[in-house]
Structures are given as structure tokens and as C-alpha cells.
Amino acid sequence: MEIDCRDLRVREINRMIKEAVKDGESKIVLKNPGAKHYLAAGVVGNVEIHVEGSVGYFAGTMVHGVRMIVERNAGWFLADNMTDGYIEVEGTAGDGVGQGIYGGTIVVRGNAGARTGEIMKNGTIIVGGNSDFMTGLYMMGGRMVVLGNLRGMAGESIVRGAIYFKGDVDSLGKNAKVAEINEEDEEWLKEILEEHGFPSQTQKFRKIVPIKKRFVYGSAPSEEG
Amino acid sequence: MIGMCGIVGILSKNRRDNLGSLVIEMMSRLQHRGRDGAGVSLYGGIQLDDEYLIRLEIQGENEKRNESIDAVEEILNHYGGIKSILNIVEDSEYYITDFLVEGVEFSRIKKLALEVQELENVAVLSAGKFEMFKDVGTIKKVDEIYGVSKKGGTHAIGHIRFSTESGVDRYHAHPFQSFLYPDITVVHNGQITNYWKTREKLEAKGHYFTTDNDTECIVHYIADKLIDGFSLEEALESAVKDLDGPFAFIIATPNEIGIAKDKLGLRPAMVAEGDDLFAISSEEVALEPLSLETEYLAPGDYRVYRM
Numbered sequence: 001m002e003i004d005c006r007d008l009r010v011r012e013i014n015r016m017i018k019e020a021v022k023d024g025e026s027k028i029v030l031k032n033p034g035a036k037h038y039l040a041a042g043v044v045g046n047v048e049i050h051v052e053g054s055v056g057y058f059a060g061t062m063v064h065g066v067r068m069i070v071e072r073n074a075g076w077f078l079a080d081n082m083t084d085g086y087i088e089v090e091g092t093a094g095d096g097v098g099q100g101i102y103g104g105t106i107v108v109r110g111n112a113g114a115r116t117g118e119i120m121k122n123g124t125i126i127v128g129g130n131s132d133f134m135t136g137l138y139m140m141g142g143r144m145v146v147l148g149n150l151r152g153m154a155g156e157s158i159v160r161g162a163i164y165f166k167g168d169v170d171s172l173g174k175n176a177k178v179a180e181i182n183e184e185d186e187e188w189l190k191e192i193l194e195e196h197g198f199p200s201q202t203q204k205f206r207k208i209v210p211i212k213k214r215f216v217y218g219s220a221p222s223e224e225g
Numbered sequence: 226m227i228g229m230c231g232i233v234g235i236l237s238k239n240r241r242d243n244l245g246s247l248v249i250e251m252m253s254r255l256q257h258r259g260r261d262g263a264g265v266s267l268y269g270g271i272q273l274d275d276e277y278l279i280r281l282e283i284q285g286e287n288e289k290r291n292e293s294i295d296a297v298e299e300i301l302n303h304y305g306g307i308k309s310i311l312n313i314v315e316d317s318e319y320y321i322t323d324f325l326v327e328g329v330e331f332s333r334i335k336k337l338a339l340e341v342q343e344l345e346n347v348a349v350l351s352a353g354k355f356e357m358f359k360d361v362g363t364i365k366k367v368d369e370i371y372g373v374s375k376k377g378g379t380h381a382i383g384h385i386r387f388s389t390e391s392g393v394d395r396y397h398a399h400p401f402q403s404f405l406y407p408d409i410t411v412v413h414n415g416q417i418t419n420y421w422k423t424r425e426k427l428e429a430k431g432h433y434f435t436t437d438n439d440t441e442c443i444v445h446y447i448a449d450k451l452i453d454g455f456s457l458e459e460a461l462e463s464a465v466k467d468l469d470g471p472f473a474f475i476i477a478t479p480n481e482i483g484i485a486k487d488k489l490g491l492r493p494a495m496v497a498e499g500d501d502l503f504a505i506s507s508e509e510v511a512l513e514p515l516s517l518e519t520e521y522l523a524p525g526d527y528r529v530y531r532m
Contacts, residue, residue, distance in 0.1 A: 035509040037257075054519075056510050073509055073519060076493060094521055095490060113521050114490035133490050133524040151523065 001025050005039075006032040014041055021045040035075065040068055057094075060087045063104075076113070079106050082123070088196075095132070098125045101142065107196050114151075117144045120161070126196055134173060136163045136208065145189065147198060155208040163208040164189060177211050229387030230414035231255030231507045232494075234475040234482040235515075236380035236530045238501035240269055245376035251504070251511040252364040252383045258414075258507065259387025262398035263367045264359025266351075266410040266477050269379030273354045276308055277334060279324040280357065282395060284346040290320060293346050297324065300344075304337045305329035314370060321350065335404035339433060348396055349435070353408040354479070359384075359398040379532060382477045384412035391438040400477075401441045403448035405432060408479045411444040414507055415472030415492045423468065443468070447476050461485040461527035473522075475505055483529040490524025503530035 001020050005013050013030070017040060020028055027048045033039060037056035040049050044064045051059075054072040061080040066087075073091040080099045088107040095113035098106045101123040111129035118137040130148035139158040149167035156173025164181065172178065181189070181202070189202040233251040237244060248265055271278065279301070283293045301307050305328035314321035329337065338349045351357035358371040364385060368374050384399035391397045400410035417423065417439040424434060424442050432445040446468065450460035457476065461483050464474075471491030476483045484505045486494045497504040497517035505528075506512050512519055522528065 034513050037510070054509050054513070056508060075509060092519075092521060094493060111521070114524050 001027065002029045002031055004031045005034060005036060010036050010038050010041075013039065014043070017043055017047075017049065021047045035073070037075065040066065054091070060085070063087075073110075074108070078108075079104070082106070092129070097127070098123065101125075105196075111148070112146075116146075117142070117163070120144075124192065126192065126198070128198065130167070131165075136161070136176075137173070139163070143188075145192065150208075155210075158208065158210045160210060164205050165208065166204050169208070172208065175211050176208050178206050179209050181205050181207050229258050229389075231258035231385035231511070232383070232412045232414050232473060232475050232505070233507070233511055234380070234382045234412075234477065234484065234505035234530075236482045236503045236532065238532060240377060240379050242377040244378040244381060245270070246374040247514070248381040248383050249364060249368050249374040250514050251506060252385055254511045254513070255385045255507060256363055256365075258385045260363055261388040261393045262359065262361045262386035262395075263364040263384065264357065264386075264398045264400050264412070265367070265373050265381055265383045266355060266357050266400045266402075266412075267373065267376055267378045267381045268355045268408065268477060268479060270356055270376045271354070273325075276325050276327045277329055277331075277352060277354065278356065279326055279338075279341070279352045280313070280350040281322050281324065281341065282319055282348045282350055283322055284319045284348075286317070289346065293344060294322070296344050297341055297347060300337065300340050301326050304333055331407055335433065338404045342435060350395070351402055351410075352404060353402070355408045355410075357400055357402065357410065359400065360395050361393055361398060380477060380482055382410065382412045382475045382482060390416060391436065397436055397438045399440055401436075401438065401444045403432065403444045405445075406448035406451050406478075408477075409444060409448050409451070410477050411440060411447070411474055413440040413443055413472060413474035415474070415487065416470045417442055417468050417472060418470035419468065439470075440474070443472075443474050444476070451478070457481055457483045457529045458527065461529065465525050465527060473507065481529055481531040483527060484522065485527040486522045486524060488525040494522040495519050496522060496528055498530075505530075 030051045033053040035054040035056045039059045041061045048067040051070045056075040058077045064083045066085040068087045070089045074089045074093040076094040077096040079087045082104045083102045085104040092110035093108045093112045097112045097116045099118045101120045103123045105124045107126045109128040112127045112131045114133040115137045116131045116135045120142045122142045125144045127146045131146045134153045134156045136155045139161045141161045144163045146165040150169040152170040153173040155176030190200045193200045308325040311323045399412045420439040427445045472487045473492035473494040497512045497519045499517045
């Protein structure tokens with residue numbers, strides 16, 4: 001099924017997608033997306049959505065089970081609060097990629113903006129290029145893989161989870177430290193990178209993890225051990 | 226979290242007859258970012274040699290307005306000569322009128338503008354060798370009033386306003402101008418949180434503020450740096466260090482546009498670059514019609530495009 005987005009309002013596009021999913025459509029192609037905001041917001045179901053162009057803010061927000069491929073770029077807050085599914089961006093993505101996701105996988109082939117994986121609870125985010133300022137801000141779980149560099153204050157106030165990175169890190173945020181990867185990490189990295197078509201060389205990776213885990217506001221944090 | 230207001234900029238190495246329609250199209254695509262006001266600074270559209278275009282809002286009904294116009298003419302004739310007068314907008318409550326003045330040196334433009342601004346019922350909207358169009362409401366409304374989309378030019382900056390800090394009226398709509406550096410204007414998305422301290426310093430150096438809008442301090446700040454001999458790149462780098470708060474702003478001068486983004490990256494900005502066309506926007510949606518390669522600007526980054 002194809003939807004030409006050029007002259008349609010986002011609400012109309014999303015209604016058409018949801019009706020098609022309800023009717024059992026397995027693949028939907030969005031033509032002329034024009035970097036519109038909120039594309040495929042709240043879509044639930046086993047469907048592939050192929051976007052022939054760029055998407056704007058909050059693309060794939062709150063989706064569950066959706067496989068979404070974006071041929072060009074994504075705006076801010078890609079896949080915000082996704083619970084499960086797979087979202088891939090061939091170009092670059094703006095700030096807040098995977099903000100608050102509960103599960104699923106996000107792949108950005110190019111660079112990602114600031115605050116990638118902000119307050120993510122679970123799931124996986126892979127960035128093929130660099131990830132900007134405050135990557136993993138308030139990260140509460142899940143795993144992030146950055147094949148390029150991390151800019152300043154990486155892992156700011158990270159509570160749980162890990163940020164694997166291959167390049168340099170400008171500076172670390174509060175409660176963040178750099179650790180060497182272990183065998184289990186290496187195996188997982190190799191597997192996930194191969195699965196998503198990235199070079200699987202894992203030797204140079206390091207990871208950012210919390211200094212203190214299970215931080216609860218108002219109580220004394222326990223040491224990671 | 227996203228922060229509202231939308232900003233755009235476009236610069237062409239060669240004059241384009243459709244520059245006005247391009248900037249209007251870009252701004253229309255950002256209309257969802259606010260409806261409190263819209264404005265454009267357009268450069269290279271009017272060809273002026275010795276003249277300056279002084280665009281004024283003159284309030285009041287017939288008799289009162291005529292008195293104000295007489296007072297304006299007296300000031301302008303004192304500084305130089307009035308070449309022409311053209312009413313752009315004729316409303317029952319106000320006129321927007323262009324005075325083309327000649328024989329005035331740029332160093333006297335600030336003094337001229339201040340004297341006119343002091344008149345009762347008169348506000349200076351812009352003064353220079355470029356055109357500024359701004360009003361409350363949508364960009365469609367501004368285009369209907371001023372016919373921006375019919376104008377050509379070399380570069381332009383535009384603003385879609387979601388008011389957070391100051392009044393919703395024509396004077397507080399962007400762009401803002403400094404009269405101390407030729408034809409410099411700014412559009413801005415965000416807040417300058419050290420506005421008062423910055424303003425205090427700039428006022429001490431002779432910069433004149435016409436509103437209490439925080440954006441206005443940006444244009445005076447950059448003008449101040451350019452007057453001190455900074456390049457626009459150096460001025461933007463300095464602004465990123467000195468100005469606090471979440472911001473992305475675009476500066477235009479007679480031959481360049483420049484964008485700067487705050488250190489924390491709290492306001493969005495994208496750039497698009499071609500061989501002879503360069504564009505800036507808050508969002509990619511506004512850059513789509515140009516079919517250029519796009520790039521997100523990193524926190525604390527700045528970029529300048531020059532003719």
C-alpha cells in the first residue's frame with residue numbers, strides 16, 4: 001500500500017496507516033513525507049512502514065511492533081516512548097533520539113543530535129556516526145552503541161544501562177565513568193552490529209556506565225560494586 | 226521541550242527574482258511553531274545608492290496623523306532631504322509609511338531614528354538599504370499586507386513568533402535591527418536569560434533599545450562586536466560564550482547570514498548548502514522545497530554564509 005503524503009495532513013496520514021494496519025496490511029510506503037511531524041505516531045501492529053524521504057519531529061512516537069525505515073533524515077525525538085519495534089534512519093537524526101523508550105531497536109546510520117537516549121528505560125539504540133552533547137542523559141536502562149565520537153557530558157546522570165562507544169568522548173557527565181568492555185559485552189556487540197550491517201570489529205569499544213546504580217531521588221545511592 | 230518560534234535564513238550568491246516567495250514558502254512550513262507574529266528582513270530587493278529607506282508606523286486618525294507626518298518631515302529634512310513618501314499600509318488607526326531620504330551619512334542614522342522614535346504616535350520599524358516586513362499574526366497575513374512573495378533579492382531571514390517574553394504587537398515581532406551597524410537584523414528562537422546584564426553593558430556603550438524583548442539584545446551585541454572589528458564568525462563565537470539561555474538565532478548583514486546555537490543545544494537549527502544557495506531553518510520541513518543536502522547544527526556551533 002502507498003500513501004502520498006504531499007497534500008495530506010498528518011492526522012489524516014496516521015489515520016490511513018492505522019486503518020490499513022487494522023485491515024491486515026503488512027507494508028505501507030509513505031511517499032513525499034516532506035519532513036512532516038508525528039508520522040506513524042501511536043501505530044501498533046506488525047507492519048513495515050517505509051518512508052521515502054525525511055521525517056520531522058516525533059516520528060514513530062509510541063509505536064509498538066512496527067518496523068519503520070526512513071530513507072533520509074529524522075527530526076527531534078525519533079521513536080519517543082516506543083515500547084517495541086524497529087526504527088532505522090539512513091541519514092542523520094536530530095536531538096532526543098529514542099527519548100524514554102521502553103523497548104525495541106533504533107538504528108541511525110549517520111550522526112545523532114544531542115541527548116540521544118535521554119531517560120531511555122530499555123531497548124537498544126545504535127548510532128553509526130557521532131552522538132552529540134549529553135548522550136544518555138538520565139539513562140535508566142537499555143543499551144546504546146555509538147560507532148563514532150561522543151560529545152560533552154556523555155552519560156550525564158546515568159542511572160542504569162550502558163553506552164558503548166568506539167571513538168573519543170569529549171567529557172563525562174555526573175555519575176558517569178568509562179569502563180572496559182568484558183567478554184559478554186564483546187559478544188553482544190559483535191552480534192548486534194552484524195545483525196544491523198555494521199562492521200563487527202569490537203576491540204576498540206569502551207563503555208560508559210553509572211558510578212552509582214539504583215539511584216532513587218531522596219535516598220542515598222548504593223555503590224555499583 | 227522543543228521550544229517554539231521558527232527561524233529561517235536563505236542566501237543566494239546571485240540575485241533571485243523569487244527569493245521572496247522562497248522565504249515565504251519556508252516560513253509557511255514553520256507556521257505550526259507560532260501564530261503571534263511573523264517577519265522578514267529582505268536584502269538586495271531594493272537598489273539604493275545615496276538613499277535610506279525609513280519605514281515608520283504612524284498612529285492616529287487623519288488630523289493627528291498629518292501632524293505626526295509634518296513632525297517626521299521636519300526631522301528628516303533637517304538630516305537630509307526627503308526623496309519620496311509612500312504609504313504601504315493605510316489603516317483607519319495607523320499608516321505604515323516609507324520615507325526615502327537622501328544626503329544622510331550612516332553615522333547619523335541612529336540619531337535620526339531616535340529623534341523620530343521620540344515623536345508621539347510614531348515608531349521606527351526599520352531604517353536602511355533593505356526592507357523589513359513584520360506584523361502580528363501569520364506569515365500569510367504578513368505576505369498579504371506587504372507582498373513579500375512578489376519581491377526578489379539576494380538574502381533574507383524570517384521569523385514565526387510564539388510569544389513567551391514580551392508583548393504581542395508589531396514592535397515586538399522579529400526581526401530586530403541595530404542602527405549602529407549598517408542593515409544588521411536578527412531573528413531568534415529561545416530566551417536570553419542574562420538579558421538585563423547584557424543590555425546594561427550595551428546601553429553603556431551607546432546601543433539604544435526600542436523594546437524590552439530579549440532578542441533585541443542579540444542584534445546590539447553582534448553589532449557591537451562588528452563595530453569593534455570582529456568578523457561575523459568571531460562575533461557569533463563570542464555570542465555563544467557570552468549569552469546564556471536556550472537559543473538559536475540568525476543574523477543578517479548586507480552581504481551575509483549567520484546562525485548560532487546555544488551551548489546546550491536546546492533549540493533546533495539545521496543548515497542546507499548548495500553551490501550557490503544556502504539556507505537555515507529550525508526544522509527540515511522548511512528546507513524541503515530547496516532540495517539541498519541538510520545538516521543539523523551541533524550545540525554551541527555557528528555558521529556563516531557570505532555572498
